[in-house]
Amino acid sequence: xxxxxxxxxxxxxxxxxxxxxxxxxxxxxxxxxxxxxxxxxxxxxxxxxxxxxxxxxxxxxxxxxxxxxxxxxxxxxxxxxxxxxxxxxxxxxxxxxxxxxxxxxxxxxxxxxxxxxxxxxxxxxxxxxxxxxxxxxxxxxxxxxxxxxxxxxxxxxxxxxxxxxxxxxxxxxxxxxxxxxxxxxxxxxxxxxxxxxxxxxxxxxxxxxxxxxxxxxxxxxxxxxxxxxxxxxxxxxxxxxxxxxxxxxxxxxxxxxxxxxxxxxxxxxxxxxxxxxxxxxxxxxxxxxxxxxxxxxxxxxxxxxxxxxxxxxxxxxxxxxxxxxxxxxxxxxxxxxxxxxxxxxxxxxxxxxxxxxxxxxxxxxxxxxxxxxxxxxxxxxxxxxxxxxxxxxxxxxxxxxxxxxxxxxxxxxxxxxxxxxxxxxxxxxxxxxxxxxxxxxxxxxxxxxxxxxxxxxxxxxxxxxxxxxxxxxxxxxx
Amino acid sequence: xxxxxxxxxxxxxxxxxxxxxxxxxxxxxxxxxxxxxxxxxxxxxxxxxxxxxxxxxxxxxxxxxxxxxxxxxxxxxxxxxxxxxxxxxxxxxxxxxxxxxxxxxxxxxxxxxxxxxxxxxxxxxxxxxxxxxxxxxxxxxxxxxxxxxxxxxxxxxxxxxxxxxxxxxxxxxxxxxxxxxxxxxxxxxxxxxxxxxxxxxxxxxxxxxxxxxxxxxxxxxxxxxxxxxxxxxxxxxxxxxxxxxxxxxxxxxxxxxxxxxxxxxxxxxxxxxxxxxxxxxxxxxxxxxxxxxxxxxxxxxxxxxxxxxxxxxxxxxxxxxxxxxxxxxxxxxxxxxxxxxxxxxxxxxxxxxxxxxxxxxxxxxxxxxxxxxxxxxxxxxxxxxxxxxxxxxxxxxxxxxxxxxxxxx
Numbered sequence: 001x002x003x004x005x006x007x008x009x010x011x012x013x014x015x016x017x018x019x020x021x022x023x024x025x026x027x028x029x030x031x032x033x034x035x036x037x038x039x040x041x042x043x044x045x046x047x048x049x050x051x052x053x054x055x056x057x058x059x060x061x062x063x064x065x066x067x068x069x070x071x072x073x074x075x076x077x078x079x080x081x082x083x084x085x086x087x088x089x090x091x092x093x094x095x096x097x098x099x100x101x102x103x104x105x106x107x108x109x110x111x112x113x114x115x116x117x118x119x120x121x122x123x124x125x126x127x128x129x130x131x132x133x134x135x136x137x138x139x140x141x142x143x144x145x146x147x148x149x150x151x152x153x154x155x156x157x158x159x160x161x162x163x164x165x166x167x168x169x170x171x172x173x174x175x176x177x178x179x180x181x182x183x184x185x186x187x188x189x190x191x192x193x194x195x196x197x198x199x200x201x202x203x204x205x206x207x208x209x210x211x212x213x214x215x216x217x218x219x220x221x222x223x224x225x226x227x228x229x230x231x232x233x234x235x236x237x238x239x240x241x242x243x244x245x246x247x248x249x250x251x252x253x254x255x256x257x258x259x260x261x262x263x264x265x266x267x268x269x270x271x272x273x274x275x276x277x278x279x280x281x282x283x284x285x286x287x288x289x290x291x292x293x294x295x296x297x298x299x300x301x302x303x304x305x306x307x308x309x310x311x312x313x314x315x316x317x318x319x320x321x322x323x324x325x326x327x328x329x330x331x332x333x334x335x336x337x338x339x340x341x342x343x344x345x346x347x348x349x350x351x352x353x354x355x356x357x358x359x360x361x362x363x364x365x366x367x368x369x370x371x372x373x374x375x376x377x378x379x380x381x382x383x384x385x386x387x388x389x390x391x392x393x394x395x396x397x398x399x400x401x402x403x404x405x406x407x408x409x410x411x412x413x414x415x416x417x418x419x420x421x422x423x424x425x426x427x428x429x430x431x432x433x434x435x436x437x438x439x440x441x442x443x444x445x446x447x448x449x450x451x452x453x454x455x456x457x458x459x460x461x462x463x464x465x466x467x468x469x470x471x472x473x474x475x476x477x478x
Numbered sequence: 479x480x481x482x483x484x485x486x487x488x489x490x491x492x493x494x495x496x497x498x499x500x501x502x503x504x505x506x507x508x509x510x511x512x513x514x515x516x517x518x519x520x521x522x523x524x525x526x527x528x529x530x531x532x533x534x535x536x537x538x539x540x541x542x543x544x545x546x547x548x549x550x551x552x553x554x555x556x557x558x559x560x561x562x563x564x565x566x567x568x569x570x571x572x573x574x575x576x577x578x579x580x581x582x583x584x585x586x587x588x589x590x591x592x593x594x595x596x597x598x599x600x601x602x603x604x605x606x607x608x609x610x611x612x613x614x615x616x617x618x619x620x621x622x623x624x625x626x627x628x629x630x631x632x633x634x635x636x637x638x639x640x641x642x643x644x645x646x647x648x649x650x651x652x653x654x655x656x657x658x659x660x661x662x663x664x665x666x667x668x669x670x671x672x673x674x675x676x677x678x679x680x681x682x683x684x685x686x687x688x689x690x691x692x693x694x695x696x697x698x699x700x701x702x703x704x705x706x707x708x709x710x711x712x713x714x715x716x717x718x719x720x721x722x723x724x725x726x727x728x729x730x731x732x733x734x735x736x737x738x739x740x741x742x743x744x745x746x747x748x749x750x751x752x753x754x755x756x757x758x759x760x761x762x763x764x765x766x767x768x769x770x771x772x773x774x775x776x777x778x779x780x781x782x783x784x785x786x787x788x789x790x791x792x793x794x795x796x797x798x799x800x801x802x803x804x805x806x807x808x809x810x811x812x813x814x815x816x817x818x819x820x821x822x823x824x825x826x827x828x829x830x831x832x833x834x835x836x837x838x839x840x841x842x843x844x845x846x847x848x849x850x851x852x853x854x855x856x857x858x859x860x861x862x863x864x865x866x867x868x869x870x871x872x873x874x875x876x877x878x879x880x881x882x883x884x885x886x887x
Contacts, residue, residue, distance in 0.1 A: 184751045187803045194802065222802015226751045229808070233597050245596065245840070394685070424657070426641030433746060434524070436599050439642075446685050447643040448633055448693035449656035452664060455674055459666045467666055468673045473681035473690070 030062040031385055037061055039390045042478040043347055044068060044379060045124035047403025065379065068125035069163065069372055079121045082413070084112050086151055093148075103147030110151050111429040112415035115422075118402040119412065129162040129375065130154065131398065132346055135437035137173040137235060139182040141430040146182045149292075150430055153178035166339065166369030167330040170235065174326060175294040177260045179227070183435065186259040188224035188252060190302030197299045221300070228252035230435045236329040238338030243309060250306040254313060254321035257301030260292040336364035339374070342440075347378050348389055350441045356383040391477040394442035397425035399478060400454060404461045404470045421457040425450060446476065514635075515785045515820075515862055518728060518741045518775070519620060519646065521606075522768070522792035524748035525598060528812035529798065529844065530761055531571070532585050532826070536564035539833040543799035547756045547806070556757040561585075565826045570762045571769035574817075577776060581823040582783070584884055586853055588811040588828050590794055590846035594839075596808035598749070601793035606645035608851055608873055617649025619872055620740050623858055624651035626868045630737070633692030634699055637731055638742040639724040647742055652692040658723075659704060659730055663697055704734035714778040719767045721745045725775040732779060732786075739862070745771070748792065751805040776817060784819035787861045787885070791850065797842050798833050811844035814853055820861050820885050827882045852879050860885035 030036075037056050041048040044065070056064045067074060086109055093099045114131075121127050134154055141147040157176040161169035173179045180186040228251035232243045296319040305315040309332065313324050329335055340360035344352035356378070363377040383389060395403060401418050412418070422428050425445075432438050439445070458471030469475060534540050535551045535558055549568055550557040558566030559575050565587065567574060577583040593610035595601050604610040608619035617625075624636050628651075636653035638644050643655040656662050664671040671694075678690030708730045716722040724743040732738050745768050754761050772790075776783050795812035811831070816823070831837050831845040839845040855878045858864040864872060 184803065184805075187752055189802060191802055224751055224801055224803050224805075225807045229596065233599070239595075239597050239600050248596075424641070426657075434598060442685055443648050444642050446689055447655045448652070448689045448696060449643075449654055449662065450641070451678075451686075451689050452656075452662060452693050452697065455670075456665050459670075464666060464670070468670060468677065471674055472677040473683065473686045476686060477683070 030060070030065075030380075032057065032061060035390065036385060039385070040065070040379075042391075042403075043384070043393070044128060045406075046118045046127065046399060047406045047478070049406045050409040065376075068123070069376060071123035071126040071163070074122045076122045079117065082116050082120055084109050084116070084415075086110070086113075089148075099145055099148060103141070103145060106151050107141045107147045107430050110154065111419055114429050115402065115415040115418050118398070119405050125375075126159075126162060129371075130159050132343075133162050133169065134158050135432070135440075136342065137169075137179065138432055138435055138437035139178045139430075140433045140435075142433065143182055146178055147430075149176065149178035149181060152176075161371070163372040163375070164370075166335075166364070166371055166374075167326065169371070170326055170330055171323070173235070174231070174255075174322065175258070177292050177294065180258065180260050180294065183227035183230055184224045185227035185255055187221060188227070188256050188258075189221040189300040190253070190256045191222035193256070193300055193302065194221040223249070223252050223256065223302075225249065225252045227255060231325075232329065234435055234437075236338065237332055237334040238341075241332070241334035241338060247309055250308045251325050253302040253304070254306050254308065254325045257297045257299075257319065258322050259295055259297050259300065261295035261297070262292060330369060333361070333365065336361040336369070339369075340364055340378075343375065343378050344383075345440055347375075348381070348384055349392055353383050356381055391474075393478050394446050394476055395478050396438065396440065396445055397422055397427035397450075397454075398429075400425070400476065401457065401461070403478070404458060404475070407470065407475075408462050408466065417460060421453075421460070424453050424457070451476075514737060514739045516732060516738060516741065516782070516787070517620075517857060517862055518743070518786060518788040520772075520788065520790040521602075521644065521646070521742070521744045522748050522790060523598075523602065523744050523746045524792075525601075525794050525796060525808060526748040526764075526792040526812065527750065527754060527761055527796040527806050528587070528792070529795065530754070530756065531568055531765060532561075532587055532813040532815075533558045533566045533568060534564065534587075534830070534833065535560075535566050537833045539798070539835075543833070544756075545800070546804045547754050547761075547800050549756055562826055564830075567769075568762070568765045569757055570766040573769045573773035574815075577773070577817055578824055582776075582818055582821055584816045584821050584823045584825050584827060586814045586816070586827045586848055586882065586884070588831050588844055588846060589814050589848040589850055589853060590811045592846070592849055594810065596794065596810075598793055598808075603645060605791060605793055605850060608854060609875065610851075612875070615874075618644070618646035619854060620646045620742065621649030621651050621653060622872045623862065623864060624653065624740060625649065626871045627863055628739075632699070632737050633696045634731070634736040634738060636740040636742075637728075637738060639727040639731075640742070640744060644742055644744065647740070652688065653740075654692060654696050656696075656727075659700060659727055660707065662700060699736050700731075700734065703736050704730060710774075710778045711780055714774050716774045716778075717767050717770045719771070721767055722771045722774065725771040726778070729775055729778040732782060750796075751801065751807060752803040754800070754805045772815075772817060783817075787816060787818040787820055787857055789853070789857055790815040795844050798838055798844060799842065809843035810839045811846040814850070816853075816857070816884055822884060822886050827884060848882070849876075849879070851876050852882065853884065856881050856884050860887075 034053060034057065037053050038048060040061055041052060041056065087102065087105045090098065090102060117127050139146050139150065139153060141150055153176050157172035161172055225248050229248045231251060232241065232248060233239045237243055298318055301318060303316055306313040306321065308325055308328055311328050313321055317324065337357065340357045341352050344357050344360060348356065360374060360377045364374045367373045378384060401421050405412050405418065427438055455471035459467040462470040529540065530547065530549055533549045541548050552558050552560035552566050556569055559569055559572050560566045561578060574583055591601060591604055591610045593604050606618050607615040609615040620636060628635060631652055633652040633654040636647055636651065638647050638655040640655050641657050647653045664674065675694045678687055681687040708726065710716065710726060710729065716726045728741045728743060747764060750760050753759060772788060779786055791814050792812050795809040796806035797809040801807050829847040831847050835841060837845065851873050855869060855873055858872060859866060859869065
């Protein structure tokens, strides 16, 4: 079946690569067959729509992939009219009930928007990657006020960077109120600095003849390792990335003072100047969270020197300590490998082929984590198109539900049935509690119980005539 | 048959349900009904704070290191519920005290993994695969137990009441993960069901065909055995929480006599890095739900508890000292609970390492003195039917220590 011209072309590319000393990344010569296009659509989109295979075949798979990797070149105006409008964020939040109500509503609408985008956006690969990176930097809507911050988190920390630089993506998540809240860093403080701050505040209150507030947020605080650990284990190096408990502590120290606060208003600024630095540095109270943003509070920061993964961060770096840590971990070879492994698992195989992981990790390093090039390396690889890769992945519930709707070509203006199905299948958007995010392997999702649910969801979404196809075995694969 | 069951319930076997019965009576019950011995494994995901669950109130360091979240000593206002003069239950777990008193609740404290990871993900993985430090293990220990002990291919031998198959139950032996028994059937009529069953039978993918085979078999069996809404035993009230409902589903499946040997459920949300609380607050609410769910299950199962062990576990414990946010960070050793007639209860097992600075693991955590696999192995061999020859198939690269004596002979 191999076309002689193609073999020659492929050998030429490999030869060229060797000659110019580029890494031996065998550029694939794009297969053009129907099967290959269907495979690409299965893996790089939320499933082919009726007639889509033919359209992509006509356009050429290579051109289509290029286009998907530059989503701004794709007209997506038809989607906009379908997206539900987000609820208005109240300017002030006066009670925990208000906060919960708005948070719940915002996440419900966002989940509907996510499904709508997955089904109807023309920028399919971008949507797939937004899902992938949100899951990689997972935050859970059910933890306290996290839900208040999730719409902005996905829109501003995740989406703009999914085909950008990893370091930018990492930095955006590190400073996002969603992550700072979810992994508790907003409360982490140098115990000594926190003690000093509390004493100053007590003094100030006493000077004004005020009683200390009950259950004050400014009570004694200290170091919280939660973000430091997950940054190393999940976001960057990976659990086998070679860090120690001491590294976790040093990273946590570097991020003390990275917290959440109200935007600095001019009036507040003047007040702060009169009261001196301690007032300005006052940690946010719970009620402030509604309109909070990232703030660095020097008075909570541990200003001593740190040693992270063998690299010394000198004393007195202030907020830059955290940035330095992000630089160190983003450039660490274990991070390149960890990200490469996860992307290859998502796009190629549950058991990532070692040679491909190594090449993708190399691409990550030589492009300083340029995610467009890293993804390109994965999805244009021979392994991606290999015969035994095709239909070797099982659809996650999200992929199953959205691909079912896409396959029918039906117009679904109401996302609620799909969201209910995802709830039943254990993959509701923004509802994954642990920071690991949802799993991406077949064994987790293909179980006796889940198959029965899928058969019933197929009935519901596809109607009786197609239920046995969409609920059947072939449709579970991608 | 019915009269025998009535006799069994009302007569001598009442003793069994209290956990006092000699083992021959329990075996007689087993023989009479054709029932298998049952293990119900409960995973507290997120690392429960074992020191606030089973409180070592005899340790001065416990109070020194937890100024805002320690549970007061028994006798104090909102004090812990004393067990043995040194350990006590969190006051919101008082629902379990009667089981301690009738000797069907035991605790293994300072129990955990030889691996020192403080990663939730890794530690859960190691506990569920029961191969600490080895990541390449594909199947879970409960699945390997099923593989090693039966040729019966019914997926109803092992049921996880969960939407996803937990790692502990993954593997070649057919098992079932189901959220709710009542919703477990294919809609669209028998025609659709048959067509789908045939399609999956023909699939070349063994995961798909195997899971579907298990699903259709289980559906048929459960349809026959337990139709309609479930009615718990008189007076039993399950918490309306996900955990309470999971406990109820387990009772329903166990009582429908479909050959259940291993049941699994999880209790979530224990990762309290901030504002953990003590007698009130987050952990108190979670433990309240947990204890009431367990207590309801034991009451609902009634005399079946004579052949049932409930075993609770969590991936690791939490640091002895509270952190800077009145919460606790990830630690090491933890406590496991065992409940049921076969349990030699009213005792806290395991060597207590103490909480002093030099007694703590890495200066900060409760040390581990009992390998969690020793507990798993003992339950598998003494309560369930695993032979010591087959022990290595379920717990590879593991040599069991001498038994703790958790299970009645």
